[in-house]
Amino acid sequence: MAGGEGKAKPLELTPTWIVASICSAIVIISLLFERLLHRLGKRLMRSRKKPLYEALLRVKDELMVLGFISLLLTVFQGAMGRLCVRRSVMGHMLPCKPPAPDGVAETAHFVLGGARRLLAAGAASDDHCLRKGKVPVLSVEAIHQLHIFIFILAVTHFVVSASTIILGIMQTRNWHHWERKIHANSDNAPEMIKHVQEFKFIQDHFKGHKKRWRIFGWMCSFFKQFYGSVTEEDYTTMRLGFVMKHCNPTFNFYNYMIRALEADFKKVVGVSWYLWAMLMIFLLLNVQGWYVYIWISLGPFIMLLLVGSKMEHIITELAYEVAQKHTAIQGDLVVAPSDDFFWFHRPKLVLLLIHIVLFQNAFEIALFFWLLVTYGFKSCIMGNPTYAIARVVISVVSQLICCYITLPLYAIVSHMGSSFKRVMFDENVTEGLLNWAEKAKRRTSVDVGNSGVDEADGVAVQITDAHADSSVK
Numbered sequence: 373m374a375g376g377e378g379k380a381k382p383l384e385l386t387p388t389w390i391v392a393s394i395c396s397a398i399v400i401i402s403l404l405f406e407r408l409l410h411r412l413g414k415r416l417m418r419s420r421k422k423p424l425y426e427a428l429l430r431v432k433d434e435l436m437v438l439g440f441i442s443l444l445l446t447v448f449q450g451a452m453g454r455l456c457v458r459r460s461v462m463g464h465m466l467p468c469k470p471p472a473p474d475g476v477a478e479t480a481h482f483v484l485g486g487a488r489r490l491l492a493a494g495a496a497s498d499d500h501c502l503r504k505g506k507v508p509v510l511s512v513e514a515i516h517q518l519h520i521f522i523f524i525l526a527v528t529h530f531v532v533s534a535s536t537i538i539l540g541i542m543q544t545r546n547w548h549h550w551e552r553k554i555h556a557n558s559d560n561a562p563e564m565i566k567h568v569q570e571f572k573f574i575q576d577h578f579k580g581h582k583k584r585w586r587i588f589g590w591m592c593s594f595f596k597q598f599y600g601s602v603t604e605e606d607y608t609t610m611r612l613g614f615v616m617k618h619c620n621p622t623f624n625f626y627n628y629m630i631r632a633l634e635a636d637f638k639k640v641v642g643v644s645w646y647l648w649a650m651l652m653i654f655l656l657l658n659v660q661g662w663y664v665y666i667w668i669s670l671g672p673f674i675m676l677l678l679v680g681s682k683m684e685h686i687i688t689e690l691a692y693e694v695a696q697k698h699t700a701i702q703g704d705l706v707v708a709p710s711d712d713f714f715w716f717h718r719p720k721l722v723l724l725l726i727h728i729v730l731f732q733n734a735f736e737i738a739l740f741f742w743l744l745v746t747y748g749f750k751s752c753i754m755g756n757p758t759y760a761i762a763r764v765v766i767s768v769v770s771q772l773i774c775c776y777i778t779l780p781l782y783a784i785v786s787h788m789g790s791s792f793k794r795v796m797f798d799e800n801v802t803e804g805l806l807n808w809a810e811k812a813k814r815r816t817s818v819d820v821g822n823s824g825v826d827e828a829d830g831v832a833v834q835i836t837d838a839h840a841d842s843s844v845k
Contacts (some may be wrong), residue, residue, distance in 0.1 A: 423634035456501035468752035529734035540779030551626035577691035593684035613707035631795040683781040719789040
């Protein structure tokens with residue numbers, strides 16, 4: 373337009389009522405969101421959901437990290453726009469084929485899908501590099517799009533993690549009925565001697581001592597995760613093995629298991645450093661013609677099948693160990709939980725793999741919708757439409773498998789290790805023991821002897837450790 377009426381106006385030429393209105397809206401929305409989180413935290417504390425409250429605090433920490441990333445991208449976008457490189461450097465590892473060289477293309481900055489649109493705010497930076505015969509390393513528009521993608525990814529990861537935990541807990545509702553049934557039938561009945569093969573748990577999982585049956589057990593474990601992954605006999609037997617090792621038969625194992633899942637949610641909902649490292653690798657490998665993202669989407673799917681098979685095979689190993697050591701058993705069948713059943717003797721490794729799977733699924737889902745809204749379904753950066761749809765379908769299937777199969781299996785099999793989790797103790801008991809240990813340390817610090825200090829330190833470590841190594845009788 374004549375007189376530059378169509379150009380974007382700087383802040384000093386913008387009416388104050390517009391600036392005040394926009395800022396007021398942003399501040400009000402931010403304050404409402406902050407109060408919503410505050411009320412949610414108070415409600416969780418009143419309902420004695422401390423693990424979920426700690427998960428909420430973890431979400432707040434992640435929001436702070438996102439805010440800091442946003443601040444850095446905003447502050448340094450001008451400096452990155454003035455960072456110039458040779459044109460030949462920009463011709464390697466592109467997500468799309470560059471446009472044909474012409475007069476228009478030479479003045480555009482090609483990045484993230486070949487977009488050749490420039491924001492008015494970045495025109496000066498581009499001119500600065502073009503005068504040197506170079507191009508900016510990252511345009512203002514590219515920084516803005518990357519900014520939005522990181523925010524969408526973090527939100528998607530939180531939604532995916534939360535929905536997985538909620539659906540997984542809902543999938544275990546039948547187990548609550550089994551727990552009540554066990555407590556209702558807890559009367560002392562005469563202990564009869566039965567052959568080990570008469571127990572249904574052994575019949576379902578033990579197929580023989582020969583080596584070929586051990587291999588066949590892996591195949592059965594792979595397929596069993598898709599139907600009746602945890603039966604009532606499985607739950608009853610594993611529950612009894614846990615309570616006989618760590619506490620007493622009247623212990624409410626179901627409530628302990630749900631509290632442990634809520635505590636694990638605090639770890640799963642966060643974006644750890646290794647997940648950020650994975651994100652950088654994913655962005656690096658998004659090269660035209662490599663089709664890396666289709667393989668990335670297959671990774672979580674294969675990993676979930678392996679984890680589910682391993683969890684089922686641990687149940688088989690529990691049955692095999694009992695059948696190998698005993699011919700007849702008096703009373704109930706009791707299995708022996710041990711870390712030896714898990715990969716590298718680390719039950720925590722399973723939760724780490726689930727955390728990675730959830731992040732990869734969130735990445736695929738967030739990437740697809742971000743590309744769909746920003747560039748369109750038929751854009752070059754979206755890739756082959758068939759591959760794009762296949763990636764989303766695989767991610768959704770992986771998410772359903774994680775919600776309805778892998779997580780319920782993890783919820784109970786993860787407690788078949790040699791130790792128990794801190795949530796076994798009631799919150800008041802835990803706080804009381806911690807306070808007692810702290811007072812004992814302060815009281816004995818006055819004494820000359822150090823034996824009391826060592827005893828208090830031992831109690832404090834035992835209670836505060838996430839996985840205690842001793843047994844509670």
